[in-house]
Amino acid sequence: MGIINPSTNNHFNGYKMKTKFKPYYVVIFTSTYSDNTVGYNEMATRMEHLASEQKGFLGMDSARNDVGITNSYWESLEDIKNWKRNSEHLFAQQKGKEQWYSWYNVRICKVESEYEFHK
Amino acid sequence: MGIINPSTNNHFNGYKMKTKFKPYYVVIFTSTYSDNTVGYNEMATRMEHLASEQKGFLGMDSARNDVGITNSYWESLEDIKNWKRNSEHLFAQQKGKEQWYSWYNVRICKVESEYEFHK
Numbered sequence: 001m002g003i004i005n006p007s008t009n010n011h012f013n014g015y016k017m018k019t020k021f022k023p024y025y026v027v028i029f030t031s032t033y034s035d036n037t038v039g040y041n042e043m044a045t046r047m048e049h050l051a052s053e054q055k056g057f058l059g060m061d062s063a064r065n066d067v068g069i070t071n072s073y074w075e076s077l078e079d080i081k082n083w084k085r086n087s088e089h090l091f092a093q094q095k096g097k098e099q100w101y102s103w104y105n106v107r108i109c110k111v112e113s114e115y116e117f118h119k
Numbered sequence: 120m121g122i123i124n125p126s127t128n129n130h131f132n133g134y135k136m137k138t139k140f141k142p143y144y145v146v147i148f149t150s151t152y153s154d155n156t157v158g159y160n161e162m163a164t165r166m167e168h169l170a171s172e173q174k175g176f177l178g179m180d181s182a183r184n185d186v187g188i189t190n191s192y193w194e195s196l197e198d199i200k201n202w203k204r205n206s207e208h209l210f211a212q213q214k215g216k217e218q219w220y221s222w223y224n225v226r227i228c229k230v231e232s233e234y235e236f237h238k
Contacts, residue, residue, distance in 0.1 A: 069180055069182045101236065105234075
């Protein structure tokens with residue numbers, strides 16, 4: 001599970017929201033590795049920690065098989081822009097392009113509704 | 120990589136869109152398994168195939184480690200509603216709740232912008 005799940009406090013019997021739903025944003029980062037992933041795991045761990053310290057950060061989920069998917073959740077588009085411009089993150093982005101990724105795609109999305117199930 | 124990548128025809132030097140970007144939708148399905156995943160893989164494969172045949176389906180990316188993430192892309196909210204109500208999919212959803220998942224979260228999101236990098 002992600003570091004923080006933004007909906008953790010909203011579920012009720014898996015389907016009803018306790019509180020009014022407030023739209024937020026998600027950055028969907030989908031990627032495939034290049035042949036050279038030296039240093040990648042350390043940087044990914046560092047970036048996850050650094051992201052979690054940023055204003056407006058709500059949570060993150062990641063998994064990788066053939067393709068890697070990281071969905072990070074944010075309060076606003078402004079928060080996403082600020083994170084993109086973070087100097088340490090800019091360095092990681094540059095390393096990613098030069099070395100780690102053969103391909104990636106970034107989608108900026110507005111979460112319009114949400115529901116949850118749990119046992 | 121997913122079955123189809125909806126942005127495949129839009130990239131140019133990794134950053135510029137050839138065509139005007141048209142917003143579309145993503146269903147983010149995040150889940151954790153229960154102890155009993157018998158039959159899950161067969162059903163997941165079947166649902167991926169069935170989804171790809173639905174009206175408005177644009178593509179899908181999936182990965183699973185501690186958490187499973189499936190991002191499926193659709194032309195409209197109506198297409199997403201229709202897929203949710205598909206009878207075979209409804210059966211799979213019921214099986215998922217009864218047997219396979221200990222937890223899941225569904226987010227319906229509008230993709231507002233997108234960019235891509237490739238070597």
